[in-house]
Amino acid sequence: MALLETQDLVKRYSGRAVVNEVCVTIEQRSIVGLLGRNGAGKTTTFRMIMGMITPDKGHVVFEDRDITKLPMFKRARLGIGYLSQEPSIFQRLSVRDNLLAILETMSLTRSERNRKADMLIERFSLTEVRKSHGRFLSGGERRKLEIARAMVTDPSLILLDEPFSGVDPIAVEDLQQEIRRLVASGVSILITDHNVERTLEVVDKAYIIDHGKVIGAGAPAEIVRDELVRKSYLGNTFSGDEFDEQ
Numbered sequence: 001m002a003l004l005e006t007q008d009l010v011k012r013y014s015g016r017a018v019v020n021e022v023c024v025t026i027e028q029r030s031i032v033g034l035l036g037r038n039g040a041g042k043t044t045t046f047r048m049i050m051g052m053i054t055p056d057k058g059h060v061v062f063e064d065r066d067i068t069k070l071p072m073f074k075r076a077r078l079g080i081g082y083l084s085q086e087p088s089i090f091q092r093l094s095v096r097d098n099l100l101a102i103l104e105t106m107s108l109t110r111s112e113r114n115r116k117a118d119m120l121i122e123r124f125s126l127t128e129v130r131k132s133h134g135r136f137l138s139g140g141e142r143r144k145l146e147i148a149r150a151m152v153t154d155p156s157l158i159l160l161d162e163p164f165s166g167v168d169p170i171a172v173e174d175l176q177q178e179i180r181r182l183v184a185s186g187v188s189i190l191i192t193d194h195n196v197e198r199t200l201e202v203v204d205k206a207y208i209i210d211h212g213k214v215i216g217a218g219a220p221a222e223i224v225r226d227e228l229v230r231k232s233y234l235g236n237t238f239s240g241d242e243f244d245e246q
Contacts, residue, residue: 001063001064002025002026002028002061003028003030003063003157004024004026004061004062004063004188005023005025005026005060006022006045006058006059006060007023007058007059007060007061008021008023008057008058009022009023009045009048009055009057009060010056010058011053011056017212018041019044019048019055019209019212020041020211020212020213021058021213022045022207022209022213023214024045024049024207024214026157028188029183029184029186029188030188030189030204030205031179031180031188031191031203031204032189032190032191032204033190033191033200033206033207034046034191034206034207035192035193035199035208035233036208036210037232040209040210040211040212041209042192045209046159046161046190046192048060049159049190050072050075050082051070051071051072051074051075052072054068054069062078062079062080063156076153076155079154079155079156079157080159081153081157081158081159082150082161083143083146083147083158083159083160083161083163084146085162085165088146088149089146090134091134092133094132094133094134095126095129095130095131095132095141095145096117096118096130096131098134099116099120099121099145099149099152100113100114103117103152106152106153116152120148120151123148123151124145124148125144126144129141138171139168140167140170140171140175143167143175144174144178147160147163147182151182156186157189157190158189160179160190160192162192162193162194163179163191164195164198165194172198176198176202179191180202191203196234196238200223200243201242205219206218206219206223208226208229208232208233210232215229215232216233221240221243224238224240224243225240
C-alpha cells in the first residue's frame with residue numbers, strides 16, 4: 001500500500017486546467033521529487049497534496065484514507081508535515097526555544113519537552129548553535145532547524161517546498177544527508193525545488209509536470225534520458241551523466 005497517492009487531480013482557473021489528471025504515488029520510506037517549469041502546474045499539485053488548495057476533481061489518499069477535503073491542520077494531525085519555502089522559524093528565539101515553542105503545544109510534561117528538544121538538537125547537528133537566535137543562523141542551519149521543528153509531531157510524510165533555496169552548495173550536501181537520514185528512520189519525503197540537479201541527486205523517483213500533465217516519471221537515470229523531459233524541461237545542455245551510475 002502506498003503511503004500517499006493522488007488520483008487524477010484536476011484544478012481549473014478561469015476555465016483552464018492548470019493541473020490535468022495528475023497521478024503521483026509516494027511509497028513508504030521513499031524520496032519523491034515533483035519538478036517542472038514555472039507555471040507548469042507542479043506548485044498547484046504540491047498545494048493540493050498539502051491541503052492549501054482543493055482539487056476540482058480527483059482525490060488525495062493518505063494511508064488508505066481519502067483526505068481530499070481535509071484542511072492542512074487535520075492533515076498534520078494524521079502525520080503529514082510541511083516545510084515552507086519561506087523562513088518559518090522565530091527570528092528572536094534561540095534554536096532550542098524554537099523547538100520548545102512547538103513542543104509546548106503538545107500534551108507533554110516539561111521534562112518530556114526538554115528531552116525531546118535536546119534529542120532533536122543532537123539529531124540534526126544543531127548543538128553548536130543551540131543558543132543562537134534564529135536571525136543569526138546560516139541558510140543551512142535554518143533549514144535544519146525547520147526540519148527539526150517539522151519532526152516534533154513525528155510525521156510519516158514531510159513535504160519540502162524549495163528546501164535548497166537560499167542555501168550554500170556545501171550546506172545543500174548536508175541537507176541531502178539529513179533527508180536521507182529521515183528516510184532511513186522511516187519518514188517519506190516529497191520535494192519540489194527549482195534546483196533540478198540537487199533534487200535528482202537525492203530522490204528515488206521524480207515526476208515531471210508540464211502544461212498540467214505528468215510528462216515523465218521514474219528514477220533519476222530514467223528522467224535524464226527521457227527525450228520529452230529533455231525537450232520540455234531539462235534542455236539539451238543538461239548532461240545528467242552522473243545519474244547513469246545510480
